[in-house]
Amino acid sequence: MIEQLLYAIEVSLNGLMTGILYSLVALGFVLIFKASGVFNYAQGIMVLFAALTLVGLQSGQVPFAHLINAIFGTHIYNFGWNLPAVAAIALSAVVMVVLAMAVEKFILKFLINQEPVILFMATIGLAYFLEGFGELMWGGEIKAIDLPLPVGISDTVERVTYDHFGYGFFIDRLDVAAACVAAVLVLSLVLFFQYSKIGRALRAVADDHQAALSVGISLRYIWVVIWSIAGIVGLAAGIMWGAKSGVQFSLSLIALKALPVLMLGGFTSIPGAILGGIIIGVGEKLFDFFMNPVIGGATENWFAYVLALVFLVFRPQGLFGEKIIERV
């Protein structure tokens, strides 16, 4: 019995860490939804694109090498450099800012004051474009992330818990690092939104596009800022998830896990994304732990959605989402 309790605590702790990793992906969605009321379908692909860019820049890969070689008959693949991690991350962040500017210039500026569903459809198109563009730019092969991230079981946690409980808990050091990154990101974002001038402008745009425009807030500038931040958050998520599995196309599918997190936490709340992620993470792990012997495992695929649906019944706006009442 005690053993089962210890196992359940271990599972919960791991669920907590995993949930924070889910939140990292969900944060990108929340940021863009907050500022423009758009559910950004391309956020998962942005995570992949950011990670591909990081690995490509760091390892000196020539972008569009296959295309260049095919057209000009050359054989160039690599610049021959290996950038330090910090420089590679900074350059990748710059690329994400450029991407945000391109998205605003070529897509969003034509859709000001359009229905949210139009903007949503545009992000679907963007997702497909980025998917192909990313592969064309950096290739479709699996790439390993070469950053000095801690990985593997934490010996300290294992030893301490073994000394106290007679059972050593498993905690992945990468998950702990991801939790720290998420904490720093969330804190920075909350401070930015609450106390900076741009942050206040962002909130104004989120409330009403036209009203914000009427008081002189540049909607286009705000959109570039928010898409840039979402891209940089995507980069953080891409690094953490990419460190687990290598950078490959499947990385974008992690967005599927962000959906129930958003439904739970609310589409407009940064703390909601974190709490939603934690509830989903802990919930799915505990459910699998208790139900695995009964129904045979592989429950995580659907459990998060069932939990989110149950929440929707009782609280459609999510835990921290804004209750929207519209007159008709």
Add this chain to the structure above:
Amino acid sequence: MKLKATAAALICALAAPVAHADLVIPWLGYRTGPFSPGGIPTGDGFHDYMTLLNERDGGIGGVRVQVIDCETAYNTQKGVECYESTKGQGSLVYQPLSTGITYQLIPKGTAEGIPILSSGYGRTAAANGRYFPWVFNFPAHYWDGASIAIKHILDLNGGDIAGKKVTLVHLNAAYGREPIPTLEELAKIHGFEVDFVPIDFASSQEQKSQWLDIRRKKPDYILMWGWGIMNAVAVQEAANIRFPLENFIGIWWSGSENDVLPAGERAHGYKALALHRPGTDAPIFDDLQKHVFDKGLASGTGEHSGTVLYNRGAYGAMLTAEAIKTAQEIHGVADITPAMMRDGLENLVITEEKMAANGFPNFGPPFAVSCENHGGDGKAWIQQWDAHAKEWKLVSDLIQSDKELINRLVLEDAEKYAAENNIEPREC
């Protein structure tokens, strides 16, 4: 007027029956989607070998090979669409590169007289040619794989694994569930405990629950039937829980560079079954360099050459070409039909001499196909990842599966399939 004439010419060209001047081989591959890291090198290997035959030998028996690419993205529905859209182009044999697509194409190919070749994947019971005359899965299938993995474990334990715990980590799909009946049967015979851990594809990036469960249960050995990102994450998680990776053995679809490189040094020692040799030591790679890569005709960039999945594609192309040659010899014509191709596949004999003559000496197991046996001889190596050298190394001789047991299980499953589908077995 000019426009009308052009339109009429275009309509005539589209409506005219395709002249089968080439040996048409559809390639139902995937260069996009979540499984593209596996599909790209496999497709490159297959295409490059066929290009080599065209460039060096002028095709097979004097007829050029035309590989028709159709992108499935590893999606069963798209795979079926590919079959439907290419079957009228004189397609000789379908290689679906997916167990799910194979399952769908088995009844179609059988009804329409086009052979299906699913080397090392697909429906295991198709190894019985009496019930599946149009389907082939040589040189070995999943149940051979399960038996070979257990035989390797037996070898490591002096032939006694009674009381040992073996866990199968598998993709929760038709492919991943394939070895379960064989492992249950082998567990009864050898007295080991077997446990199954399914992982849904959508959750394969986050496998913490499964690996915490494995850590608590402390199995002696872990087998893996995974594909795509699931493999890389599983190897990483096994290293995370400090499971001895030399006791972690994947099927041949869980044993490529893609599966171990993301874990870096920590993947050292991981094992997998091997249907063929990895690396570029075979003379065929010199020919590929000279006739394909140097001429700029490579399907990709040639950079995958020598990787496990590239070699799988090239080896599969060699087997296909040998089956075409066999068909041409049997029927005395160079421009063969799908029915003749089926005969070629059914009478295929791969000897060491043939492999050496093709530039693949000792590259795969010698085997023979027959009317009753469409699954080959069921042999494979064990390969182990050397993370320092970043290469796979064969660490065993060819291991023969427990054919007596496997053939019995295959027959039982084939009979069940025949009963469900009202199929009369043919005489062999």
